[in-house]
Amino acid sequence: MTQSEGEDPSLLIDLFCRKSRAKASKGKREISISAQETRGRLIADRLGLTVRHVWREVGSASRFRTGKKARTDQDAALRALERGEVGALWVFRLDRWDRRGAGAILRIIEPADGRPRRILFDNGDPDNPGVGLDSSNPRDRKELIRRAEDAREETEVLSERVRNTKTHQRANGEWVNHSAPYGLKVVLVEVEDEDGDLLVERKLALDDAPAAQGADAPSKANIAFKVAYELPVQKESGRAIAQAMNRAHIPSPSGGEWAHATVRDMVRNPAYAGWQTTGRQDGRSRRVLFRDEAGRRVSVMHGPALLTDEQQTEAIAAMRGTDGRGVSSAGPHDTRAKYLLTGLLMCGGCGGPMSFSGTGYRCWKPAAGKTCPAPASVVRHLADAFVHHRWEARLAGAEPDDPLVYAVAERWAARVQPVATEESRAALEALTAAEKALSRVWADRKAGLYEGPSEAFFAPALREVTEDVVAAKKRVEATTARRGVDVSFLLDPAMCEGAWEAADGQLRRTLLRLAIDSVTVTKARSRGVMFDGWKQTRFKWADGEED
Incomplete structure (x- = not known):
């Protein structure tokens, strides 16, 4: 793939051969990769150039452009030409080359180092192979840019059509995903449009199929109700619910074992709860509530929903451990974390969590038969009192514009106004994405990608991303104005102490975690030494500060 020492790169040429993976049933006939290579070698011979390497690629442009796979051969061919490893690159057809627009070939047409490079496109004549477009020919440059932009626009229009279609279907209450959530099923419903024509829409309905083998097996809808509402409000943790399903030999949604x-x-x-969802967000596994252009939720059910809004809100609060209700002595066992600092304390010796055992919190590794170089331990009431003292003092000393106060307000809003918080988070993410797009346009301008013939593309691109930023900022302002939570009771020492005394164990755990991310505890210098929180702890606060 690399030329031998002393070989002039200007006399070398690479060939890029590409063919779509088209189904035979579509009746498509496209010149094979081997036939493309034959034509490329013939043209290279006519030009007196030596073929250094043949790059081969099979697949659809849209899959490479938007999917997880990159067009590695195409990118490698382009990099080789840009680096000057070869003086020319032959491509069978321009629309086979790239769908990313003029930017993909501008660096070839106008190289930064001034060294001449050529990108050649076949003339497409089956009987007389030749060069149709040559980047070294000034008359061909404008045509190259125009056709590259046409190829990019074709892909963008197709992608936009798909996005618009799915958005319309979601706003119309149709289920567009391939499969339904566990306990629900996809049903086809005939409806009349405004012209009286019958249309078929995909909706969700309760799934009455058995959840397991056996004549007396409960339905999947019944199991989904137990998992999504009944067991959580009985104070069962996600891990305990998963274990209960596995003990009952109920297959999980994927067919295997349940996980928390x-x-x-x-x-x-x-x-x-019967509401439309949209795609996964930022790698998170949960679905996001869909809202139409007017900000309204959209029902996707044919028939009753599995849960009411109130039931789902209650279940979410119970799973978070923030519903504030105690456990009656005759009630079921509460499997949630009950000690104040469980999950908050970290061992300074190994960085792992500290769990409660006996009379205090200890590094979990020694009890599990694992090794920790300096396992930390602390008496429970001493650690609880010190962390509470630090938490209360830090909040009391915070100014209204302190970053910690903003972080506390954000977390408190997520607890008391989950829907509004989700809207605000989505608006902020949209603003971040729009600002990044604006930065990319200016970066491309600075890098020279909009110079020369491509200058005409800069103004429309800048106008589009600027409008997106303005719209995103307005949405952030609107959602922020609707949220408005009051955390002043945490900043006043007397009110904070009163709220703490009135809270039960679960709410106290929540209050601490509004301001504290973690507390690292180091091992005492010797056995029997009294715990010294100022020397043995390091706090990581919600605003990112550590002390």
Whole structure:
């Protein structure tokens, strides 16, 4: 793939051969990769150039452009030409080359180092192979840019049509995903449009199929109700619910064993309350509530929903451990974390969590038969008192514009106004994406990608991304104005102490975590030494500060 020492790169040429993976049933006939290579070698011979390497690629342009796979051969061919490893690159057809627009070939047409490079496109004549477009020919440059932009626009229009169609279907209450959430099923419903024509829409309905083998097996809808509502409000943790399903030999939604993450996602899935969802967000596994252009929720059910809004809200609060209700002595066992600092304390020796055992919190590794270089331990009441003192003092000393206060307000809003918080988070994410797009346009301008013939594309691109930023900022302002939560009771020492005394164990755990991310505890210098919180702890606060 690399030329031998002393070989002039200007006399070398690479060939890029590409063919779509088209189905035979579509009746498409396209020149094969081997036939493309034959034509490329013939043209290279006519030009007196030596073929250094043949790049081959099979697949659809849209899959490479938007999917997880990159067009590695195409990118490698382009990089080789840009780096000057070869003086020319031959491509069979321009629309086979790239769908990313003029930017993909501008660096070839106008190289930064001034060294001449050529990109050649076949003339497409089956009987007389030749060069149709040559980037070294000034008359061909404008045509190259125009056709590259046409190829990009074709892909963008197709993608936009798909997005618009799915958005319309979601806003119309149609279920566009391939499969339904566990406990629900996809049903086809005939409806009349405004012209009286019958249309078929995909909706969701309760799934009465058995959840397991056996004549007396409960339905999947019944199991979904237990997992998404009944067991969570009985104070069962996600892990305990998953274990209960596995003991009952109920297959999970994927067909295997249940995991606590599956339970958590089901409890939070808006579809169980009958509402439309949209795609996964930022790698998170949960679905996001869909809202139409007017900001309204959209029903996706044919028939009753699995849960009411009130039931889902209650289940979510119970799973978070923030519903504030105690456990009666005759009630079921509460499997949630009950000690104040469980999950908050970290061992300074290994960085792992500290669990409660005996009379205090200890590094979990020694009890599990694992090794920790300096396992930390602390008496429970001493650690609880010190962390509470630090939490209260930090809040009391915070100014209204302190970043910690903003972080506390954000977390408190997520607890008391979950829907409004989700809207605000989505608006902020949209603003971030729009600002990044604006930065990319200016970066491309600075890099020279909009110079020369491509100058005409800069103004429309800048106008589009600027409008997106303005619209996103307005949405952020609107959602922020609707949220408005009051955390002043945490900043006043007397009110804060009163709220703490009135709270039960679960709410106290929540209050601490509004301001504290973690507390790392180091091992005492010797056995029997009294715990010294100022020397043995390091706090990581919600605003990112550590002390």
